[in-house]
Amino acid sequence: MSAPPPPPEDGSPSGAAVVGVGIDAVDVGRFRRVLARRPGVGVRLFTDGERADAAAVRDPVERLAARFAAKEAAMKALGSGIGAFAFRDVEVVRGSGTGAARGRPSLRLGGDAAALAARRRVARLHVSLTHTSQVAMAVVVAEGPPAAGPA
Numbered sequence: 001m002s003a004p005p006p007p008p009e010d011g012s013p014s015g016a017a018v019v020g021v022g023i024d025a026v027d028v029g030r031f032r033r034v035l036a037r038r039p040g041v042g043v044r045l046f047t048d049g050e051r052a053d054a055a056a057v058r059d060p061v062e063r064l065a066a067r068f069a070a071k072e073a074a075m076k077a078l079g080s081g082i083g084a085f086a087f088r089d090v091e092v093v094r095g096s097g098t099g100a101a102r103g104r105p106s107l108r109l110g111g112d113a114a115a116l117a118a119r120r121r122v123a124r125l126h127v128s129l130t131h132t133s134q135v136a137m138a139v140v141v142a143e144g145p146p147a148a149g150p151a
């Protein structure tokens, strides 16, 4: 089962229909306390790449909270809830683009999340993140297969 590709680096539209949307907000202070109390949680929730990405900034927890929000928003966009797939099956990947695309995140799906996306005919997921010292938020939009051209 292959995972849906991330959106094009230039953000260009594909003409496909939106088939799902999800949003989530995480209280950064509360999330910080959970990670401090149960250090194993970070490993269970995040991929090595996500943890390395977070470790590169002054406050890794803010960044991790935004990524956790993205995973929960992806569950909503895929029409499922907690338990449908492992949190690590949705990975936030930092874009390698330049200019306006520099730092733009995308989602990489694996495991049960990729299988669910295929069943729901989701061809692409788009993600947007924001975070402050208090709150981290993510929005995920699920796109269907590219629109068929004129007959």
Ligand SMILES: CC(C)(COP(=O)(O)OP(=O)(O)OC[C@H]1O[C@@H](n2cnc3c(N)ncnc32)[C@H](O)[C@@H]1OP(=O)(O)O)[C@@H](O)C(=O)NCCC(=O)NCCS
Pocket: 063, 066, 094, 099, 100, 101, 102, 103, 104, 105, 128, 129, 130, 131, 132
């Ligand atoms: C995107 C941008 C507006 C961020 O705004 P901000 O208010 O400082 O920060 P926010 O908390 O709202 O958003 C941060 C998140 O935006 C996302 N982001 C970063 N660059 C982005 C981009 N080019 N496009 C879309 N999203 C982007 C990231 O996910 C980031 O969180 P992360 O660092 O944890 O991955 C700002 O970074 C920007 O203008 N980037 C454009 C690229 C650019 O000019 N880069 C040169 C910087 S020197």
